[in-house]
Amino acid sequence: KAMKMVAAAKLRRAQERMEQARPYSDRIEGLISDLLMDVDETMLPLLEKRDKINKNALLIITSDRGLAGSFNSNIIKRAEQEINRLGKENTILICIGKKCYEYFSSRNYNVDYSYSETWNDLNYNQAITIGSNLVTSFLNKEFDALSVIYNYFKNAASQEVLYNQLLPIAFNSTESKPFQDMIYEPSKPKIIQSLVPKYFNTQIWQCLLESFASEQAARMLAMDNATENAKEMISDLKLQFNKARQTAITTEMLEIVGGAEALSN
Numbered sequence: 001k002a003m004k005m006v007a008a009a010k011l012r013r014a015q016e017r018m019e020q021a022r023p024y025s026d027r028i029e030g031l032i033s034d035l036l037m038d039v040d041e042t043m044l045p046l047l048e049k050r051d052k053i054n055k056n057a058l059l060i061i062t063s064d065r066g067l068a069g070s071f072n073s074n075i076i077k078r079a080e081q082e083i084n085r086l087g088k089e090n091t092i093l094i095c096i097g098k099k100c101y102e103y104f105s106s107r108n109y110n111v112d113y114s115y116s117e118t119w120n121d122l123n124y125n126q127a128i129t130i131g132s133n134l135v136t137s138f139l140n141k142e143f144d145a146l147s148v149i150y151n152y153f154k155n156a157a158s159q160e161v162l163y164n165q166l167l168p169i170a171f172n173s174t175e176s177k178p179f180q181d182m183i184y185e186p187s188k189p190k191i192i193q194s195l196v197p198k199y200f201n202t203q204i205w206q207c208l209l210e211s212f213a214s215e216q217a218a219r220m221l222a223m224d225n226a227t228e229n230a231k232e233m234i235s236d237l238k239l240q241f242n243k244a245r246q247t248a249i250t251t252e253m254l255e256i257v258g259g260a261e262a263l264s265n
Helices: 002-036 071-086 098-105 124-139 188-264
Strands: 056-061 091-096 111-115 145-155 158-167
Touching: 002 188, 056 071, 056 098, 056 124, 056 188, 071 091, 071 098, 071 145, 071 158, 071 188, 091 098, 098 111, 111 124, 124 158, 124 188, 145 188, 158 188
Parallel strands: 056 091, 056 145, 091 111
Antiparallel strands: 145 158
8 A cells, every 4th residue: 555655656746747748749740740841851860761671679668666567567578579570580679677678688588788777766868878879779780670669658547558660760741831931040951950869869758758657557556456455355364264263162162061061961
């Protein structure tokens, strides 16, 4: 019950941060999509779709601790499905959270690197660090495509495992241009070159926030269920104890009555 209360307090703060980040992420994505129509995408390495995919990378986000129901097991199960689809030998893993690292490293999967203790002090600088490392690896052609598997926060009682592509970044260009009358300073290509890396870091940050909020919601629900199950178990054990106690008392009373009748005879 105490763990449930702690998780509920963390969930409120995590949900506020997550909901504040969502509009920013959506807005920057929309702006880039509008500007891309007038920009040569070949000048943006993070948007480059390579002809042949030799190596795939999976960014897997779990928690550092358990006692959160099926939060981690659902992620690991989905990750294994994608690894089998892509090919174990051609897939490298980047693990955020101890649970996924311990699971995959002990089973001889190709874990490239991992990040632990991320959730103790979650901040945007961590997203920048992770994003910079991933971008460097992508540009150095250590892998040709990057996808992420994480828990998306729907509400306090429901989380959804998502599998999304991160690199190369794909934008849905729209035909309508709501900002076509605007004058951009500096030029559109320079704005795009500046925004795309920020957008990628924002995507990493959003995934971390969604996963952290989902973890707290899953833990809160799991601890609530554990509390209710414990109460039922205590009730059942008390009933069994009282039945056994009553049986013992009845047996003793019968023995006393039987002994008294034997003496009187």
